[in-house]
Amino acid sequence: MPGPLEGVRVIEFTEIIAGPVGGMLLADFGADVIKVEPPWGDPWRSTSPGLAGGPNESRGFIAVNRGKRSIRVDLTKPGGRSVVYKMVEDADVIVLNHRPDVPAKLGIDYETLSTINPRIIYCEVTAYGRLGPNKELPGYDVIVQAVTGMMTSEGHDVDGLPRAVNVSPVSDMAAGYAIMMSVSAALYYREKTGKGQKIENSLLQNSLRMQQSSLTQLDDFPTPRQVWRDEDLPVLKEAGVEFSQIYATYRDQRYNPEFAAYYQPYETSDWVISIGCLSNPLREKMANALGVHDIRFDPGYDREAPESTVFAENLILTYRKLFAEKTTDEWTSILTAAGVPCGPMRFIEEMVYDEQALANGMVVETPHATAGNTRGPGPLSNMSESPLEITRGAPAFGEHRDEILREAGYSEAEVEALVTNKDVF
């Protein structure tokens, strides 16, 4: 059985992470994705981490371009452009991530492509959105994390500087997920109405969406944090107080100890275990499993009282002592038997052999023309009626030129002429 997007053809003009992840997810769901690359390739092909199989193949690129075909086209040349226009005639979806002025310069803006194919679904990702004072500015994940407060909320501090969430480029990944989501919505809408459309999406929007809870929690005028932002922060900045000092104040203000003891990692006698209780029944189960009486669950207890905060802070210390008395395995058995969510700390390097991940097909291996087999995460979902299968790896640089051009109706002689003329590589 094919994936749900079987038969949908996507043309992708994207670079680095956000756009490529969007295209990869569409491929995971069964779409035929063609990546149109400039003659020099997506710059992510030549990033340094983990070069694999030649100068144009990095593990970073392979990780986010699985399941696509690649063709190198020079869009500054009329011949190159005409190839793309011919491909667009038969395509369903276009995905781009460029600065807002670039698509029109390259002749691949919505107005041009929707004239060629009125049913086209055109999904554009920018850093800051189409409107506003920053609309022309470039931006990557690390910029967007800084500009939206994600970095300061994170509260990590290395040599006085906040550090980005760097284990995963979260706003890039969210934007990639959003591409897949919006294209699917537009495909559904087109099935019902026959109409294509333009979709706009940005790193900024997705970074805010990821902070949905923070945003809604901070608008209770005037919380201490609000007052701090409006009254103290400008004064502190103006006075030239060191960032690390301001940052320390900010972190203290954000910290809410109330139920922190029930949602954090603890050191055990041999390793680290993470506990996650976000509801009172679970918190009570955990307290009972540890043999602790949390007085705040007693009927009629006033959780607003100052003693309640003191209790909360001491509870963390009590739990630390208790966790240090047994091994991670012992705690895992005790807490699991009590129905308390917990997990041992792992490294990502362990996940590629992890029994649970492998049992669910969450790590897959795909071939690559020059880099050998590589691993990546499996599909995000299992679908009973249109299962997702991952068979194709990332494309080698320009790997599918001949078959893509043949499908677009070019004869062998025409292909040769395009290549001689350096319209296509």
Added chain:
Amino acid sequence: MPGPLDGIKVVEFSEIIAGPVSGVMLSDLGAHVTKVEPPWGDPWRSSPTRVGPPEVKETRGFIAVNRGKRSIRLDLTNPDAVKVVHRLVAESDVVVTNHRPDVPAKLGIDYETLSAIKPDLIYCELTAFGRFGPESAKPGYDLIMQARTGLMATNGMIDDGVPRVIRGSPPTDFATAYAVVQGVLAALFHREQTGRGQKIETSLLANALALQALTVTYVPDAPSAQHRMVVDDLPAIKAAGLPYPDVNALYQQNERAPAYRPYYRSYQTKDWVIAVGCLSEPLRKKMADAIGLDDPRFKPGYDELSDEGLESARNLALEAEQIFLQQPMAHWIDLFESVGVPVSPLKFVEEMVFDEQVLANGLIVEHQHPIAGTVLTAGPILKMSDSPNTAEQRSPMLGEHSLEVLSGLGYSDSEIKSLIESGAVSGLVSPNA
């Protein structure tokens, strides 16, 4: 113009963050979302950010992730309440659940039961660990998955001897919410073409790995230093009882991609912090030229992964730190914007609600909430030219739409009365009760 999911009815049985956020996104896309809550409500209604008296069960945490839905309170241990659900599902298109795998069948809301009532139903089930494998029955939240999949260890920050959770946002919850919406949308497209519904399964575990797509692929067959440490040495390290901060130091010293860190990080300037982000060689050259950094690695044939190359990366970072300290932030931002280097001042999330760029793109929406007053939420993540996304409704109060949902299903006034009396259905909590 209506959103792309105009006319689609979603029934959501979900709690805390991942499932609820998916419901918000479906609602933003135009779907009509009904949240079925237990009589005591989604536990997130009792999270630490309470507004109003405790009995009305409103928290900012809940309001943030339940915008645009209706709420009905049902006691699914009561057969009459299960009948209400079955009538609701009979006229719906999509069901979203997040529970431990054994729970839906116990509550009579499993795929087999519901698809017998509505054969082309799209049923999306979200679990912590997936349907298969030794841990499939275990509960899990974002934090557990951060620990369980390496997100926390890779992030590498230590507090009081243990790794610190990523808390700028719960990343696996949000990724999973996005994945639910993708699965539902792809299945709607498939149903439109084939007439068939289906069951979709996704998990926090799958999405925690997807977020680490880059890292998973970096784990090579010819093992890296990090890989060797974890796979070959970790058992011995654990057995030796090394404190976690020391383990972390060992792990982090083999950082995966240090070569270009000087071009992708934050810097202290004379007066404030900025972030620069250059991920391609042309951008890195622009930045180096702009600040007068002489980077030998741009010479053709230079091996940036050699020991000398890595040493030079560390020295360049120290040099750049000194350069940035010499001028205020405004200087660097003007300079970088004039040469096209991505740069930003550091902001707090508290500043976002007044941010000109954010407001210009409609990324914050405001509602009046009967208990919480003015509430702001993150706006729809998409703009769609022919089927716009909107966020018109605030989050529902617990049981706010119980009566409306029942009368919409054709229950008579007397039937509704007896459902309420039996406790199968509950209405709005009165703050004066």
